[in-house]
Amino acid sequence: MKLNQSKKFILTPKPPFHFDGTFHKPSHFPNNLKLDDWESGKYWQSLRIGKRILGLKIVDVGTTAKPKLSVSIFYKGVLSPAELEGIKKEISWRFELDRDFGEFNALAKKDKRFYPVFKKWMGMRNLSQYTLYELLIIAVVLQNATVRRSQQMLDALIGKYGTKVEFDRRALYAIWLPEDLKVISEQELRDLRIGYRAKFIKRLSEDFANKKVDEVQLRTLDKENAKKELIKLYGIGPESARILLFEALHHYDIFDHIAPWQQKIYSMLFYGKKLVPTNTIRKDILKQYGKYSMLAVHYIWENVFWLRKTQKIDWLENEIRL
DNA sequence: CATCAGGGCCCTG
DNA sequence: CAGGGCCCTGAT
Incomplete structure (x- = not known):
């Protein structure tokens, strides 16, 4: 699908805003059939809005303190002004352009140990690129599999049911709609x-196609109720729910579920030890970061994966099972 | 060659 | 609430 039309506009996130920290997450391992692409100061992705597939390009034209984003929407056919307004709102929601990080930044400032990390990434948002359904699919292929196998599964699915979209001289892929399955x-x-996982994906797609899940309504729920609803979904347990609560619904006060592989990495990051009991980790993090626990951990977590891009971190390499 | 755990979750007892 | 089973893959 070639998206040969485009419209451009400016968005101004609430400062501070960290462009590269927000639009590139080195801890996310890319698959071959890319859904998005990044280089410093520039970001592209396919964008599902309703049944429509669009292309999204965001270019950094501001600074951390005075953020400004040049946004281009690529499309085919016509794009009404009302639709464009809807898209702007959706982008603001997904990338949390209007969220106030003042309280979190104040908390970070009091953190003697990790303040340098928080300062370095000040204004970084968590990245919610996808619709709830798309992120569910990704969460499902992550289950009980090593990185490489997850990549294989996602590539296979996208290759068979996804759509290749071309815009801005790039080719990216978009995930199918639930009813397509x-x-x-x-x-x-x-x-x-x-x-x-075939069973999970089949049933999740049915439930979405039959409107048993309402993403817009889920966004309005508090953490506990949202979690309750997500766990009801077939194939979604505590770990997948955690991913969705954080990445799709922007809840930061979640730090109850720690998977074994995460436990190993947290142990080294926070204690410099091989294996610290999950209860200790949970208690310490909640005490230090309270309702911002997941966000704080996200900063520290991504920071070490950024470091990994330029230097070898032996203990981390051992914990990343490709 | 076999055996096994892995970026979990469902189902059963 | 504990524990077995599940699809496949790469590691051992």
């Missing part, structure tokens, strides 16, 4: 070597 059998999904 109506005619696809579980066996057909299994043939992509995604194993028992």
Whole structure:
């Protein structure tokens, strides 16, 4: 699909805003059929708005203190002014352009140990690029699999059911719509070597297609209720719910579930030890960062993955199972 | 060659 | 609430 039309506008995030920290997460391992792309100061992704596939390009034209984003929307056919307004709102929601980080930054300032890290990434948002359905698919392929296998599964799915979109001289992919899988059998999904996850994806797609899940309404719920709703989804347990609560619904006061592989990394990051009990980690983090626990951990976590891009971190390499 | 755990979750007892 | 089973893959 070639998106040969475009409209451009400016958005001004609430300062501070950290462009590269927000639009590139080195801890996320990219698959081959890319959904998004980044280089310093520039970001591209396919964008699902309703049933429509658009191209999104965001260019940094401001500073951390005076942020300014030049946003281009690529499309085919016509794009009404009302639609464009909706898109602006959606972008603001997803990338939390209007969120006030004052309280969090004040908290960070009092943190003797990690203040340099918080300062370096001040204004960084968590990245919520996808619709709830798209992120669910990603969460499901992450389950009980190493990085490489997750990549394989996602590539297989996108290759078969995704859409290639071309805009701004780039080719990216967009994930299918839930109803697209109506005619696809579980066996057909299994043939992509995604194993028992085929059942999850099949049922999740049905539930979304049948409007049993309302993303807009989920965004209005408080953390506990949102979590309760997410866990009800077939194939979604505590860890997948945690990902969704943080990345899709922007809840920061979540730090109850710690997976074994995360425990190992947290142990080194926060204690310099091989393995600290999860209860200790949980208690210490909550005491230090309270309702911003997940966000604070996100800063420290991404920071070490940024470091990994330029230097070898032996202990981390051992914990990242490719 | 086999065995096994892994960026979890469902189901059963 | 504990524990077995699940699809596949790469590691051992």
